[in-house]
Amino acid sequence: MKIAVIGFGAAAIGLLEKLKDTEHEVHVFEKSKDIYSSSISGIRADGKLFVSTEMGGEIYIDPHLQKRFVDYYINFTDNKEVETGNSFASEVYYKKFYEKGFLPITSQFYHIGTDQLKEVLYNIYDQFSKSKNIHFHFSVEVAEVNETAQGVIINGDDKFDMAVIAVGRSGHKLINSVINQYPQLIRNNTKVDLGIRYELPNHIVDELNREMYEFKVKYKSRTGYMVRTFCNNPSGYVVTENYGDFTTVNGHAKMREKSNNTNFAILASLVLTEPFNDPIGYGSYIAKLSNLLAGEGKVILQTYSHFKESKRTKNLYRVHPTLDSKNFILGDVNLAFPRRIIESIIDFIENLNTVIPGVANNDNLVYAPEIKFYSNRLNNRISDRLKFIGDCSGATRSIIYATAHGYLMAEAILSANYNSDI
Numbered sequence: 250m251k252i253a254v255i256g257f258g259a260a261a262i263g264l265l266e267k268l269k270d271t272e273h274e275v276h277v278f279e280k281s282k283d284i285y286s287s288s289i290s291g292i293r294a295d296g297k298l299f300v301s302t303e304m305g306g307e308i309y310i311d312p313h314l315q316k317r318f319v320d321y322y323i324n325f326t327d328n329k330e331v332e333t334g335n336s337f338a339s340e341v342y343y344k345k346f347y348e349k350g351f352l353p354i355t356s357q358f359y360h361i362g363t364d365q366l367k368e369v370l371y372n373i374y375d376q377f378s379k380s381k382n383i384h385f386h387f388s389v390e391v392a393e394v395n396e397t398a399q400g401v402i403i404n405g406d407d408k409f410d411m412a413v414i415a416v417g418r419s420g421h422k423l424i425n426s427v428i429n430q431y432p433q434l435i436r437n438n439t440k441v442d443l444g445i446r447y448e449l450p451n452h453i454v455d456e457l458n459r460e461m462y463e464f465k466v467k468y469k470s471r472t473g474y475m476v477r478t479f480c481n482n483p484s485g486y487v488v489t490e491n492y493g494d495f496t497t498v499n500g501h502a503k504m505r506e507k508s509n510n511t512n513f514a515i516l517a518s519l520v521l522t523e524p525f526n527d528p529i530g531y532g533s534y535i536a537k538l539s540n541l542l543a544g545e546g547k548v549i550l551q552t553y554s555h556f557k558e559s560k561r562t563k564n565l566y567r568v569h570p571t572l573d574s575k576n577f578i579l580g581d582v583n584l585a586f587p588r589r590i591i592e593s594i595i596d597f598i599e600n601l602n603t604v605i606p607g608v609a610n611n612d613n614l615v616y617a618p619e620i621k622f623y624s625n626r627l628n629n630r631i632s633d634r635l636k637f638i639g640d641c642s643g644a645t646r647s648i649i650y651a652t653a654h655g656y657l658m659a660e661a662i663l664s665a666n667y668n669s670d671i
């Protein structure tokens with residue numbers, strides 16, 4: 250078969266790993282100009298790899314397969330050097346959080362770091378490009394995919410027996426165009442996670458960072474919203490993320506270069522009900538409103554006490570932001586965020602402070618907006634020729650889950666099981 254793979258990220262890596270050196274002719278189309286060019290993705294920044302059945306996606310991935318892919322990525326580092334930890338392996342910590350109403354999420358994790366990821370990606374690409382049946386086409390943004398009786402047509406002229414779409418979140422334009430043509434592909438989508446990135450001095454969370462590096466907890470706040478921590482970065486850096494028409498905030502950590510602060514996201518999960526059907530639109534509006542206040546391409550920064558009291562921040566005190574000053578404006582997040590979200594986040598931080606004193610210090614830093622979009626969950630049973638893997642399918646939200654999803658899809662293709670529910 251002649252197979253088109255659109256996008257070269259985590260999911261495509263899993264797929265190619267299984268399809269390499271088979272009789273199928275595989276063409277990979279990637280919009281970036283080369284292997285290093287950035288798209289917004291954890292496979293190009295940070296690289297925290299998790300083994301967990303409680304997070305990472307909407308499908309079940311056997312933990313053994315997850316661990317296999319963790320080892321796969323680590324084996325492509327030059328010296329196999331990664332930071333590792335086990336969140337909530339210690340019963341003492343588990344109980345401490347549980348007692349205060351938190352739901353601790355257990356996982357093993359391995360951190361490659363933004364700096365090392367470059368060589369990992371290159372080494373993977375290098376290996377695939379030696380495979381005779383895999384052909385890479387960089388600088389090709391696929392804007393159109395049409396299924397016809399003769400095959401799948403890409404960008405109006407290239408014909409394939411099958412297309413596997415693996416464009417992640419940054420490929421939302423292509424996914425929207427495919428969904429407009431084939432609305433029956435959508436299973437559901439009503440969720441969006443909205444919140445802040447929180448930054449505080451390392452010493453406040455030192456013990457926790459040493460114990461588990463990545464601490465993930467959920468908490469049912471008094472507003473009824475579920476609030477969670479996400480992407481903890483000990484000695485890390487806050488960065489902005491440019492989505493084209495709006496800018497959000499994010500964080501990452503490097504393997505070698507370290508800061509004096511820890512940052513993590515605090516996100517409230519909104520599950521809206523019918524007739525609402527546009528969580529991406531809702532989240533984007535809030536992001537745009539924040540950018541309108543902060544100035545184009547900038548995010549809002551506020552101290553925690555001002556965030557609580559809804560006052561504009563004019564000066565900072567002891568905590569120095571790791572985000573470059575050209576990327577933020579001191580302001581008031583309350584002017585952009587709905588009250589219920591703000592109250593949920595404050596409730597979360599105040600409660601966390603009872604477990605980790607200092608988390609609610611007045612001068613800790615709040616950056617906004619941080620938003621996690623959930624892609625529409627797509628149905629891979631609708632078409633034999635058009636398949637979706639990784640984050641764009643709505644089935645995954647992490648490097649390991651996306652990689653495993655790609656791998657499982659390749660297994661299904663190789664066994665001609667086109668109706669598989671993955």
Ligand SMILES: Cc1cc2nc3c(=O)[nH]c(=O)nc-3n(C[C@H](O)[C@H](O)[C@H](O)COP(=O)(O)OP(=O)(O)OC[C@H]3O[C@@H](n4cnc5c(N)ncnc54)[C@H](O)[C@@H]3O)c2cc1C
Pocket residue numbers: 255256257258259260261278279280281287288289290291292294295296297298299389390391392415416417418419420421423490499638639640641645646647648649651652
């Ligand atoms: C800033 C950030 C940090 C993250 N950190 C982590 C982390 O530490 N650990 C973790 O597990 N997960 C992390 N994630 C999530 C993780 O990156 C994703 O879950 C995972 O990469 C999804 O894999 P994917 O293959 O579906 O998409 P991606 O890895 O995003 O790959 C999609 C590829 O498709 C290409 N593409 C897009 N549109 C087109 C088009 N029209 N034509 C051709 N090519 C196209 C893109 O350029 C990209 O290379 C992070 C996400 C972000 C945004």
